[in-house]
Amino acid sequence: MKEMDNYLNLIPIRNEKVELRKIEGKYYLMIPMESKLDFLARRLHGNYRRLELDEIGAYVWELCDGTRNVEEIGKLLKARFGEKVEPLYERLLTFLIQLQRRNLIRFR
Template sequence: MKKKNENFLEFVPVRSEKVDWEIKGENVVLIVYRNSFIDKLVRRFFNTPEKMTIDLDEIGSTVWQAIDGKRNIYEISQIVKMKIGKNAEPLLERLITFINILKNNDFIKLLKKKG
């Protein structure tokens, strides 16, 4: 049976090297290049773009910029709380959902913090 007592907030998100990003105005734009074999095939037949851009909102931008490969999810939540305050509430629920979306799309990996 798998252990269930690991605290999600202790994991450290690490950005994928496959995702570039830039700051436009005050928010982050993620840039995902579609250059796998399948992506190239799909592009050839369906004229899809070579890259995909994703505009993050204020909270997403704050989270993305706080991901440095050293801070855990709890520490990132404190940065968001400090910068955005009550507008980020319900903070932990929103943060966990966003982190899971990033992970499920391979934009980040989650590592255990070495203690």
């Protein structure tokens, strides 16, 4: 559990180039395709890669504004969604680490 405590103090910050959009009732992260290697994907899908999020994921994304640490985000999630987010910090950290690996957020 000590390792998790280290993560709770980190502050996740969104990649400014990535935008959250609600399209036809679903949430998507719109990720710009900027690499030269993305030219074929751009021709097929437009200028953005989409990553669909559920309501909880979209809320977490909004909270990653550089002002709250992981622990504070967890408390807000618990207040809004209750038992739906349990086990809270395991799920939250798994999601945030996935976002970090895709360069969608960074930690401070």
